[in-house]
Amino acid sequence: MFARIIGTTALAAAAIALASVAAFAQKKYDTGATDTEIKIGNLIPYSGPASAYGVIGKAEEAYFRMINDKGGINGRKVNFISYDDAYSPPKAVEQARKLVESDEVLLMFAPLGTANNTAIQKYLNAKKIPHLFVATGATKFNDPKTFPWTTGWQPSYQSEAHAYAKYILKEKPNAKVAVFFQNDDLGKDFLKGLKDRLGARIVAEESYETAEPTIDSHIVKLKATGADTLVNVSSPKFAAQAIKKIAEVDWKPLHIVINASASIGSVIKPAGVENAQGVISATYLKDPADPQWDNDPGMKEFQSFLSKYYPDGNKRDILLITGYALAETLAQTLKQCGDDLTRENVMKQAANLKDWRTEALLPGIYVNTSPTDFAPISQLRLMRFVGEKWELFGDVINGDTAD
Structure with a gap:
């Protein structure tokens, strides 16, 4: 009887030990992670x-x-x-x-x-x-x-560009598109995305350097091309200058400004709220200011x-x-x-x-x-500047989906 008890106890202890080992084995760590x-x-x-x-x-x-x-x-x-x-x-x-x-x-x-x-x-x-x-x-x-x-x-910048291209193709299928872009990874990514979808509809490309004090001459040059649609791929300072100059030269293209330069405080107000009416952009987050x-x-x-x-x-x-x-x-x-x-x-x-x-x-x-595909978010919604705020419109657009 005593031997049987010892044997049973030993088996139970072994089972507990094996279970503990199994539980421990389920936890795997690299440097930077522990149990706590x-x-x-x-x-x-x-x-x-x-x-x-x-x-x-x-x-x-x-x-x-x-x-x-x-x-x-x-x-x-x-x-x-x-x-x-x-x-x-x-x-x-x-x-x-x-x-x-x-x-x-x-x-x-x-x-x-x-x-x-x-x-x-x-x-x-x-x-x-x-x-x-x-x-x-x-x-x-x-x-x-x-x-x-x-x-x-x-x-991605290309996904955002695809979303704008889809909108242009729907609203103005015969659009003559001018692209104004920053001469770096930001601008080149957007330009590639636009070319992928718009092709020959792009009639003008104009780049600028961030060291330039003003981009007024670029806007005048783009207006002279006869383009009726402008995709403005610029950082906030230059986006504001572009919006203001477009109004000054009385050019009335379908004007798209990228999400990175859609701030009311740093872009729209410096450009003049009255000059930004009807400008199009895109977003993916709820805006706490809305x-x-x-x-x-x-x-x-x-x-x-x-x-x-x-x-x-x-x-x-x-x-x-x-x-x-x-x-x-x-x-x-x-x-x-x-x-x-x-x-x-x-x-x-x-x-x-x-x-x-x-x-x-x-x-x-x-x-x-x-x-x-390591790009978590590829969907956006378009928005239009009306009065003193952005207004969302249209359905969710997947910038990675082919036309």
Whole structure:
């Protein structure tokens, strides 16, 4: 009897030990993740020429504080380490190395700017560090074959260009299109997207350099081409100049301004609200400054979050909801990882977001990724400037869908 009891006890102990080993084996970690913590690295220009974007990083930090107060992600607290790169590529490289080699983060999240992300992309991919949801629309960041550790987030510049092309083809099928563009990755990406869809309808291309004090002569030149449609691919300062000059020379084209230069405060008002009437643009996020969302449940949740976790933030600033939406996308990715917090699985889950959405997105817009498509958002809605505000119109447009 005693021997039988010992045997039974031994078997039970062995079963418990095997179960414990199995449970332990299910948890997989790379550097930057443990049973209690997930280290996330981030770069944002808190200083320098693009310091206005620093509030995105502050909103992200606040979001993860909220997540931690709720118990973390799958029981793990987020350690969000965010450094200032001053919008300088050399500084971005320095800070990225610090995050990876000294802070030993699991992944890099939402660094901002095309030049800065270009500067750190090869390093992060060589180290096999997830380089997730970069805050730039350059198409180069959706290239799974060449850079399998980098993903975009916002609609790519080419996707946005495709959306405008679809609108032009529908509204003015015989349009004579002029493209005014910044001579860099931003402008060239848009130009390629427009050429893909509009082809010979583009009758004029005019580029400018950011060092130019004024672009008035370019607008006069474009008007002389006889174009009846203008796609204005310029940064805010020059977009405002273009809108104003177009009114001064009494040119009345169908005028499209890119999302990056659709700000009422930094573009429309300096150009003159009266000069911007009827201008077309596109968006994908709910704008906290737009009263149509005041009673929206998702917007109310966002405003409640700001009140508690970022009370100093401007509740009408769309940059804050951008940071909130980015952080929520990463949180979903990490939730999908479960207890497998290896860098390989983080990338696998980042490439497996299926019809997921944050309520910061406009209705009908979803996040979708796959192993061959690392661009989470490709849908937009058009909007027209009327009176003193933008008015959404039309259905959701998928910029990646062929005509």
